[in-house]
Amino acid sequence: MKRALAAVALTALAVVLIRNSHSGDFTTILTRSESLSDAPPLRQSEFSPPAFNESTYIFNAVHNQLRHVGNAMAPNGMTFTPGFVPPGTVLYHGMNRKELPQDLDWFAFDPEYSFTMCCNIGHAFGNPHITTAQVVEPLKIVYIDGASASLSSDLGTMDSQGFLLDDPIDTWNDYTEFARGDRLCRLFKENGFKLDGFVRMNTGFELLMCNMTNPKVEYVMNNAIAVSEEEGTAGLMKRSSFEVGQTFLSRDRFGNLLVRPSREFNFFDYDWVKSMERTHSSAGEERVELDYRGLVTIYGMEGSRDIDFPKNVSQHRLLTGSEALRQELRSQLWEADKHTRTYDPYRINWRTVTDNLVYKMAPILAQIKNGLGQLEAGTSSLNDTSKHLGGITSMLRLRFEGDEELANSTRHDVDAQVERCAKTYASDFHKYDVTPFEEKVRFAIRLVSTAVCSVIMETADWANKVQTRVGNVSEELPSKLHADVSDLISDLNWSYFVSCTHRCKDNEVCYLPTWPHGGREPHIPAEPLQCRTIEDLRKSRGL
Template sequence: MRYQPLVTALNLGSAALALQQFPVSTVGEASVRPLDITNLDSDSHSFGSKIEQWRFDEGPFENATGNLIFDTVHSLLQHWPNTRYRNGHNIVRGSIPTGTLLYHGTSRNTIPSEPDWIATDPEHSLVFARGDGSGWHLTLAATRPLKVLYFDGSSAAKISEGTMDTQDIIAWGEVQPERVFDEKSRIKDLCRWGKEFGIDGFVRMEMDFEIMLCDFTAGVEVVSFLHVRVLARDKNPYPYRLPDAPPLDPDALGRTFEAMHSGSWHNRYPGDSRIVLDLPGLISLYDIALAPSLVPVRAGLERLDHRVLGISSEDISQVKRKLTEVISRSDPGSGIDWKTLTHVIVDRYANRLELMQYLLNFTSSDSQEVFERAKLAQTQLRIMLTPYLLNDTVVPSADTPGVHPSQWASRFSGYVPQHTLP
């Protein structure tokens, strides 16, 4: 793959601007999608094939979502950003490697015979190992790679404002907010749908990451099933008292805290690394071509209010067809580590672009102050783009006959600078 490096730096850098820790709006994104993560392994490598795509003199187009796709990819399997932006829009094929330990807490001395939940950390599963002074804690090990689908966001949070929308359209063919607590039906219907494709489970996140495991006899073996000593869980395990509530159980409060504590271990990159995602197989509901009916639904809304409710039945069918295609394919892709690449881009550009934003967010009636600030901004730009500023590249004037104004920066134009790197 060859492309003009300055163009790449500008557009990948613009994507990193979306990764600063403040609410992101779809209005204001660069008109060129910096990294279309939904088509990572295509022949064009998502950098386009027309000079007209590289119009630096045009502002962003309204309702663009490339920055949101990039940001969600950068945040996958990380607890904090998916807590902050709780309504997930991505479905990603993944696997859990052979030998990975998984945990299930229960009040019964019985290994589940139907779909149930397991945790990636024992601190999480022990919250559910409750009974009259004791509970049971099951440890499993994967005997082969487990095939899973990951729903991003706080996809296990029981709230009706959008956390489970993507699961609903797969399980039931529509968003059903009134069934937010209908978890038994949700797990059974998801597993019933996934059985045709060999899906072993579905990864979600609440206090910590969990897996809706479809079959406790397939792809896993029992490491231990222990009768553990726990105090009876209080009906009110929160740091406040109801007027007629029984005395608080400090041990139950401690277990709940430890479940949240274990989730915080995955707050930032690399997140929960026990789940390996297939990023070229990512399905994003922020993809305007895949789910165009959501464009007017989220128009004018802050990102925190984006959700999938309102998607058309036609788009749901298209999403499910695309998902079926992705999870059925055996093509391993290009072998490029897209997860690492997105983080390299963020590491390199995010703080620098934040500084640029600070430098440009400046008003003054003093022309000398404006001039000095402009010089600082240019200095920072040169620092960012030094690896891509070729000594002999000449930018033609805008009125050069037969030459597009951006042709010098395009790998498709045939324009060859006087000196190029090999």
């Protein structure tokens, strides 16, 4: 009992600190904040406990895994996660010749991706073919988050790959895709990592294969794409004047491929972005199975705290990362391999754990912000606002009330409610044999859930007091709560708040212009995405 009371007090202190500062270090608080009598202490010697701002980055790195919108919001990824591409997965490769690919090259998970890259950007050239393959044995991969296949080196999408390669900063961008991919494959294999390739994102997800003749993949089809030498030939594509073997894209001075921005957005582009739309959120790219036992994120590493990361996560760079941080990253990756060499269907899916918090709490936070904003603006009355907000938070408030509160309806221990609420989302996983990488994730989720529960429970308590007219309510409290929830939503930076607000019509796409459709740089959504028709997209380009 004493331990439980102490835990409540400690979490209450954490709540106070979170309310007053979103950048504090709550390590000394939450390492002792479990209220279960058999809860072991966190293994602090095996990971560096993150502060609140680092926890939001780690939380989102987990929640955004293999999801398009979240990775577009934080295009310069900082996280590497081992996993598998399971047997039966169908893959596609576009090329300008009939011969099957050799050595290092890439597969797409969607045929539209390969078709557009082969036959649409710059139009067909050479002897275009689309090859279909199937995975026959599990492929061991490492997923690199962010827009890591977007060749926007100036923005930073290549930072984590360049940083890992142990090269001087001014040469990170000098590699072509094939040279960079080859060096990554060799680095992992030379350090004992059992690896077949990397999964990365631009407009959809791709699999960079270290060896396209890998026996774990079988080629099952090789289709030629019909082309014409003349313009306007029905059903055929106009052949480009490029010579066989030349790239169909222009290149920048670093050798990276660029798209001609004046090219008309056509139905092939529309098919491509439409195929990618299903990975915006929900299950994401479900044809890849990640193993969170080995999730390695630069956020929260001791060496990363020397980098002055700005508040805007889209501007996070590794340009000032130290050699010590590079070695720390490498060491953790090689250690992660040891935890993930065998497939385990009973491991914890930490992305689902974050989903439980996001999809329950995000709509509530949005309504609290909107309701309190209307109250401040004078467009809603105190009674109507408190009644509505009390209604949407009532189940949570009642769910986390204790015995003393049930016995006395005038007593509401908000701090205890926050503790019970936060515990729901991450605390009990210590019962499993989690790795140090997972412990770091659990710690981050606990801090984020504490901050979210704090704002919601405070709002619930205020609304209940206004409606029941029990207890003193400060007139300034609604304004403070509005500021708190607004700041929290900004700090959380959840993709939920910028995803399309409704299902698009059949002739529309929830449009997110990521490279190469976004031009030189990926689009970073700050406002909700819109459903767009192909006519809308053509007009937006002035075509």
